[in-house]
Amino acid sequence: MKIKTADDYDQINDSIVTIGTFDGVHTGHQKIINKLVSIAKINKLQALVLTFFPHPRMVIQNDSGIKLINTIDEKENLLENLGIDHLVLKEFTKTFSRLTALEYVRDLLVNKLKVKHVIVGYDHHFGRNRTAGIQELKEFGAFYGFKITEIGPKEIDNVTVSSTKIRKALSNGKISIANKFLGYNFMLSGKVVKGKGLGNKLHFPTANIQIEETYKLIPKFGVYLVQSKFDSKLFFGMMNIGKNPTVSRGNQIYIEVHFFDFKSYIYGKFLTIELLDYLRNEIKFPNIEALKIQLEKDKVNARNHIDLISKM
Numbered sequence: 683m684k685i686k687t688a689d690d691y692d693q694i695n696d697s698i699v700t701i702g703t704f705d706g707v708h709t710g711h712q713k714i715i716n717k718l719v720s721i722a723k724i725n726k727l728q729a730l731v732l733t734f735f736p737h738p739r740m741v742i743q744n745d746s747g748i749k750l751i752n753t754i755d756e757k758e759n760l761l762e763n764l765g766i767d768h769l770v771l772k773e774f775t776k777t778f779s780r781l782t783a784l785e786y787v788r789d790l791l792v793n794k795l796k797v798k799h800v801i802v803g804y805d806h807h808f809g810r811n812r813t814a815g816i817q818e819l820k821e822f823g824a825f826y827g828f829k830i831t832e833i834g835p836k837e838i839d840n841v842t843v844s845s846t847k848i849r850k851a852l853s854n855g856k857i858s859i860a861n862k863f864l865g866y867n868f869m870l871s872g873k874v875v876k877g878k879g880l881g882n883k884l885h886f887p888t889a890n891i892q893i894e895e896t897y898k899l900i901p902k903f904g905v906y907l908v909q910s911k912f913d914s915k916l917f918f919g920m921m922n923i924g925k926n927p928t929v930s931r932g933n934q935i936y937i938e939v940h941f942f943d944f945k946s947y948i949y950g951k952f953l954t955i956e957l958l959d960y961l962r963n964e965i966k967f968p969n970i971e972a973l974k975i976q977l978e979k980d981k982v983n984a985r986n987h988i989d990l991i992s993k994m
Contacts, residue, residue, distance in 0.1 A: 697728040697768075698799040699791065701806065703845075704733050706751035707760040709865040710803070710836035710843040717833060718801050719765040727798060729766045732790075733757070734774040736897070741774050749899035751848055751864075756871060756954075770795070783809030787822045801831040838862055855902035855960040867909075867956035868901070870937060874948045877938065878929075886977050888922075888938035889948055891955060900935060907959040907984045908939060912948065917941045920984045921955060927966035928973050940977075942985070959987055 700718050704711050715731070722729035739748050752760065754771070761769055772778070772790070781789070786809050791797045800819065807815050816832055823830045835842045843863045851860040852868060861867050870891060877890040893900075903924035910917055919941035926936050939955055961983055967973040 695796050696726070696798055697730045697795060698722045698725070698801060699730045699732055699795055699797045700801045701732045701808070702734075702803070703737055704731065704757065704761070705737065705845040706848050706864055707757060707764075708751075708836075708843055708845065708848060708863050709838065712764060712865055713836045714801060714803055714833045715761065715764045715766065717831065721799060721801065721831065722767070725799070728768060730768045730770060730795065731761055731766050732770045732772060732795065734772050736774055738774050738779065740897075741776055742779055748897075749849070750897050751845060751852070751868070751899055753871060753895045753898055756869060760866075780810050783814035783818055783822070785809075786814075787819070787826065792826045792828070797828045799829040799831065801833065804832055804834050849899060852899055852901040855904055855963075857901065857906065857957050857960045860901075861957075867958060869954050869956050870898070870900075871954045872937070872952070874951050874953055876949060877936070886940045886974075886981075888940045889953065891937040891939060891953065893937065900937070901957065902960070903964040905961040905964070905980055906957050907961055907987050908955050908957055910939070910941070910953050910955050912944075912946060912951075912953065917944050918984070918988050919944070920961065920980055921957070922964070924964035927964065928970070940981075942981070958991070961987075 698718055698721055700714050702711070702714075707715075718731075719729050721727070735754060737748055737750060758769055791800065800823065802816070802819070804816065806819070807813070808819070816830070820830050837843065839862075841847070848860050848863045851857070851863070857868060870893060872891040872893040874889045875892045877888065900923060904922070906921045906923070908919050908921045910919070919939050921937065921939040923937050924935065925933065930936070937955075939953075961980060965976065967976065
């Protein structure tokens with residue numbers, strides 16, 4: 683599967699489409715995608731996801747502060763694993779946001795994407811100022827000859843799952859809640875770059891992860907239990923996210939991972955780090971020795987968590 687833009691899309695005459703930002707591709711989104719793929723197979727249609735970037739809030743509300751759960755590449759991989767055939771990326775601009783509901787359906791869905799079936803969540807809205815909803819979409823479907831399937835909310839522990847709630851959980855360090863809502867482990871993806879070398883001096887060598895996408899959500903500062911695959915092997919470790927207040931001054935954010943039982947050379951490699959649990963807050967220690975003592979405690983705590991995971 684390759685990402686295509688809506689403007690250069692190779693038209694498919696028989697497609698079933700779902701529409702949305704799908705930030706997180708969480709369990710609620712997965713409910714929609716699974717239905718999409720199932721209907722596509724039964725009716726011999728191409729399963730297509732139409733998504734938008736930048737996030738509409740970044741454009742309409744000029745909200746540059748919103749951070750996203752997934753990068754575009756992460757979203758593509760998640761959707762591909764769910765079995766869709768095509769991911770169509772539509773640039774979200776102020777001009778696009780001003781399209782009426784009729785223009786949106788006629789010009790994009792009908793004339794460009796040639797839809798035969800549209801499947802959306804119960805709260806789907808579209809068109810200028812998001813004034814049109816499911817009822818209007820059904821009316822358009824009746825006129826243009828495409829079917830509509832509406833999907834209800836996905837609830838976990840009596841809480842409706844949403845991207846907003848997941849972002850809040852991540853910002854508060856509640857990684858287990860976020861992962862439950864996501865249906866997979868929240869991830870950070872980036873290149874391993876050279877750091878200051880302090881980890882080696884402390885006998886805790888770290889991989890410093892550089893994330894290029896400035897819109898990617900960075901969770902609460904602190905120490906996490908993590909895992910990552912390298913050369914098809916799974917390694918556990920602990921990761922610190924923060925400003926290294928004990929040894930650094932300034933506002934630079936560091937993402938550093940110390941892997942257990944790992945000796946490979948990985949500078950310049952691209953890694954995906956999965957966050958499993960939140961171990962503690964970031965702390966400013968009085969000296970390096972106090973930091974080293976705490977790191978030893980963190981390592982014991984992390985390994986205990988790994989033992990618990992392995993017994994589940």
